[in-house]
Amino acid sequence: MHLLSQNGDPAEGNERRATTGEITKLGRAIVVTSGKGGVGKTTTTANLGTALARRGARVALVDADIGLRNLDILLGLENRVTHHLLDVLEESATLDDALIPDKHSENLYLLAAAQSREKEDVDTEKMCALVASLRERFDYVLIDSPAGIERGFRNAVAGAQEAIVVCTPEVSAVRDVDRVVGLLGNRFRPQLIINRLRPQLVQKGKMLSVEDVDAILRLPLLGVIADEPQIIVTTNRGEPLALRRDGATANAYHAIAARVAGENVAMPTVELKKQSFLERLLRGGRA
Amino acid sequence: MNLGAALAKAGKRVILVDADIGLRNLDLVLGLEKRIVFDLVEVAEGRCQLRQALIRDKRFPALWLLPASQTRDKDAVTEEQFAALVDQAARAADYVLIDCPAGIEGGFRNAIAGAAEAILVTTPEVSAIRDADRVVGKLTDRALPMRLIINRLRPEMVHSGDMLCVDDVCEVLAVELLGIVPDDEEVIDTTNRGEPLVLDETNRLAAVYQKIARRLEGEIVPFTTFNNGARQGLFGRLFAGLKAG
Numbered sequence: 001m002h003l004l005s006q007n008g009d010p011a012e013g014n015e016r017r018a019t020t021g022e023i024t025k026l027g028r029a030i031v032v033t034s035g036k037g038g039v040g041k042t043t044t045t046a047n048l049g050t051a052l053a054r055r056g057a058r059v060a061l062v063d064a065d066i067g068l069r070n071l072d073i074l075l076g077l078e079n080r081v082t083h084h085l086l087d088v089l090e091e092s093a094t095l096d097d098a099l100i101p102d103k104h105s106e107n108l109y110l111l112a113a114a115q116s117r118e119k120e121d122v123d124t125e126k127m128c129a130l131v132a133s134l135r136e137r138f139d140y141v142l143i144d145s146p147a148g149i150e151r152g153f154r155n156a157v158a159g160a161q162e163a164i165v166v167c168t169p170e171v172s173a174v175r176d177v178d179r180v181v182g183l184l185g186n187r188f189r190p191q192l193i194i195n196r197l198r199p200q201l202v203q204k205g206k207m208l209s210v211e212d213v214d215a216i217l218r219l220p221l222l223g224v225i226a227d228e229p230q231i232i233v234t235t236n237r238g239e240p241l242a243l244r245r246d247g248a249t250a251n252a253y254h255a256i257a258a259r260v261a262g263e264n265v266a267m268p269t270v271e272l273k274k275q276s277f278l279e280r281l282l283r284g285g286r287a
Numbered sequence: 288m289n290l291g292a293a294l295a296k297a298g299k300r301v302i303l304v305d306a307d308i309g310l311r312n313l314d315l316v317l318g319l320e321k322r323i324v325f326d327l328v329e330v331a332e333g334r335c336q337l338r339q340a341l342i343r344d345k346r347f348p349a350l351w352l353l354p355a356s357q358t359r360d361k362d363a364v365t366e367e368q369f370a371a372l373v374d375q376a377a378r379a380a381d382y383v384l385i386d387c388p389a390g391i392e393g394g395f396r397n398a399i400a401g402a403a404e405a406i407l408v409t410t411p412e413v414s415a416i417r418d419a420d421r422v423v424g425k426l427t428d429r430a431l432p433m434r435l436i437i438n439r440l441r442p443e444m445v446h447s448g449d450m451l452c453v454d455d456v457c458e459v460l461a462v463e464l465l466g467i468v469p470d471d472e473e474v475i476d477t478t479n480r481g482e483p484l485v486l487d488e489t490n491r492l493a494a495v496y497q498k499i500a501r502r503l504e505g506e507i508v509p510f511t512t513f514n515n516g517a518r519q520g521l522f523g524r525l526f527a528g529l530k531a532g
Binding site: 065067069115146149152170176179 | 309310312315316357360361388389390391392393394410412413414415417418421441444449450451472475476478479
């Protein structure tokens with residue numbers, strides 16, 4: 001399929017020559033995608049990027065959702081966008097102009113999408129070249145894909161070598177991911193993040209479990225993120241949850257970042273905290 | 288799906304069109320995925336009749352599904368073909384509900400090509416509202432009248448100031464409100480099982496969708512308000528951004 005021809009062999013050309021002449025490794029370009037909209041691609045990109053930057057990695061986040069950008073809001077950078085992805089592709093701005101340093105995390109940069117343009121305005125080859133030049137400067141290039149499997153998706157995927165697919169435990173989301181994995185083919189080695197799991201619902205048999213999703217998709221699991229109101233609060237505020245040092249969900253993002261970096265972190269079984277009536281009352285009061 | 292079922296339950300003839308070619312889902316949430324013989328693309332290409340492709344719902348005899356093709360691309364159908372197809376469906380039904388794919392690309396343009404009205408669905412999150420605002424612009428360009436459904440509202444979070452309230456969302460988007468659907472675990476469960484929740488009279492959300500159906504029919508039905516008493520200072524900054532952007 002057309003997607004694959006855009007993408008070189010991931011093992012190929014993974015080196016860059018630093019100015020000193022020593023050979024260093026090129027960064028990894030990872031597309032975050034899902035097929036279905038609203039499952040948490042952008043939230044995952046913002047939090048994973050934040051968590052990777054906290055580990056000391058240099059990270060560039062690329063918002064490939066041209067016309068419907070959101071990554072800037074989640075990072076609280078919406079007022080700092082002056083140049084965007086298309087400006088760079090069309091050479092009306094340099095990468096240095098367009099990369100916005102994050103407020104909270106050192107080493108984290110955002111390349112925002114154009115809000116008033118169309119996905120069709122992106123030249124796929126130029127997109128590949130852009131991602132390649134980002135790989136020379138960053139350890140990780142995370143590309144936030146738009147929903148769907150149209151042109152915007154193909155552009156987002158074009159320069160990437162790896163894919164993270166985000167899925168909620170719903171049959172429709174699982175089916176869309178399954179389709180996307182098919183379209184990605186063998187090159188991207190897709191890994192799975194299950195998002196918005198509600199352990200209580202799984203226990204009651206009202207939601208697909210991690211095992212159910214795994215049985216259908218058979219993808220390497222990077223992590224499981226529980227559905228929690230704090231995610232909505234932090235995304236609205238523009239402060240990714242992964243900025244926090246503690247808390248189950250922040251830790252889940254840190255563990256995913258460690259796994260992406262190649263560390264062997266044990267997958268915690270999603271704990272089912274039995275909430276007492278009192279605890280629920282307290283939570284209600286605090287939330 | 289739930290709105291279609293609510294309309295069918297009220298005695299209307301309803302055709303649901305899944306416009307998400309390549310990522311169809313409406314068949315799954317209706318539990319009709321095993322009954323698909325022909326699909327939308329085949330109708331558009333003239334390889335079968337519309338009535339051959341329509342699948343009658345298991346529970347509501349007045350509810351029909353026109354499934355999307357799973358193995359084709361969005362550009363397999365042109366806007367003209369889509370508009371003609373919706374036109375044909377509209378002659379056979381009281382309501383044709385077109386389930387639009389996410390985004391604003393070709394699939395979106397196809398889905399709105401044959402429509403006379405639009406229902407905009409957003410969650411009360413800043414990012415969703417910004418996307419919705421962009422879609423409002425696109426629909427306004429087409430002079431499509433639109434109304435708004437706010438989905439997945441969590442009243443307790445609105446109350447604690449952690450979520451935008453209904454008035455805030457309406458103020459940003461300036462679109463007439465059609466309904467408010469609270470976040471409910473039943474939605475996930477019933478869609479996974481392929482059962483519209485309006486089937487169950489005792490379900491909290493069944494009443495919500497039935498109210499929306501009545502409003503579509505032109506009835507004036509009061510809204511349950513989930514507004515926060517005090518205005519939320521927290522979101523002032525975000526609003527400023529949204530209004531400017």
